[in-house]
Amino acid sequence: MRETDQNINTLVMIKSIYLSLSKAEQKVAEYVLANADETIYSSVTLLAEKAGVGETSVIRFCRKLGFKGFQEFKLSIAQDLVNPAEQVHGEIQESDSAETICQKITSYNINALNNTTSLLSVNALSKATEAFIKARKIYFFGIGSSGITAGDAKYRFMRLGFHADSATDAHIMAMNASLVTKEDVVMGISSSGSTKDLVEAIQIAKENGAHIIALTNHAKSPITLSADTVLLAAAKETPFQGGAFSSKIAQIHVLDLLSTLIAMRDHEKSFKAIEKTAKSVVGKLF
Missing domain, CATH: 3.40.50.10490 (Glucose-6-phosphate isomerase like protein; domain 1)
Structure with missing residues (x-):
């Protein structure tokens, strides 16, 4: 089982530790965040190839997140995708109405609260x-x-x-x-x-x-x-x-x-x- 708190959203945790990762591990993180739904169907070899790194970098990445291996990491990602925490709010544009801006900022702040709750141990x-x-x-x-x-x-x-x-x-x-x-x-x-x-x-x-x-x-x-x-x-x-x-x-x-x-x-x-x-x-x- 995962060595860290099981309630933590893995995708949110990846964002939290991103700056502490090596360049190769950051490539893995970027791919996973952009392709989470594909990651759960990938082998470690395929993910390494897609991210442009070696298999050992993928394993190190998983272990830095507190998982014993790649399969446990994939299971956690799959569980996170059952109830996605992300809110779609988009970037604020100059052409946005006051109502649209209010909706986008509200959505962003709600997203920050939800992600914080999922990230807290x-x-x-x-x-x-x-x-x-x-x-x-x-x-x-x-x-x-x-x-x-x-x-x-x-x-x-x-x-x-x-x-x-x-x-x-x-x-x-x-x-x-x-x-x-x-x-x-x-x-x-x-x-x-x-x-x-x-x-x-x-x-x-x-x-x-x-x-x-x-x-x-x-x-x-x-x-x-x-x-x-x-x-x-x-x-x-x-x-x-x-x-x-x-x-x-x-x-x-x-x-x-x-x-x-x-x-x-x-x-x-x-x-x-x-x-x-x-x-x-x-x-x-x-």
Whole structure:
């Protein structure tokens, strides 16, 4: 059986690890993504020929996805195609009406949420839940748009009664990381998983014994190398799309799932904290 979580959509996982693959493996990935329905009927030799690589590259590709061999990989692809997760939305054109643009963006965002849900490992969510519940303090680190998400996370978990903090400045992150202990949790939030200042702060926190959780779009990226737990969001960005709302929606979705699971684990404590924090600001509203 597959060595990774069985609920993960294989086609989505291929997109997630694409940048970490060798050139030959990327050729296999490209062929499979473009011809998934043909792949399930191919032999390893035929697939290698179609992708223009050797058979060993196909086998290595399958193993990087967590499969023992090619047949197990094909079975998983076939299962994914029973209920396709992809939404057909197309590219936005200048000639599109406001209604069409709304439909396309809505479809794209729904697709990001569905793919994120299919990509998330239940085991990873459970592990993160346990780490948060046991934590003395929780830190959320992020740069740029992901820094805004870190602030949202701090607010949400503070309302649930956690001693939470967030940092978006490289120096503040590094100083916080230098002071953490094995009783703390640090979540690094990065769509690319390759933001240098964030990765360096995470490495410092890891050296000091904190439990590291990475929330990223890329299963194989610098931030995941130091992570004890990896939570994957499926939305992708090109260099021209930094801070895309679809990526933020996917990040918030993961945090919403995580915070809800945590709240349900100790609903009495969570309710009391929500009640206390709500009363603390009631005088601030008209």
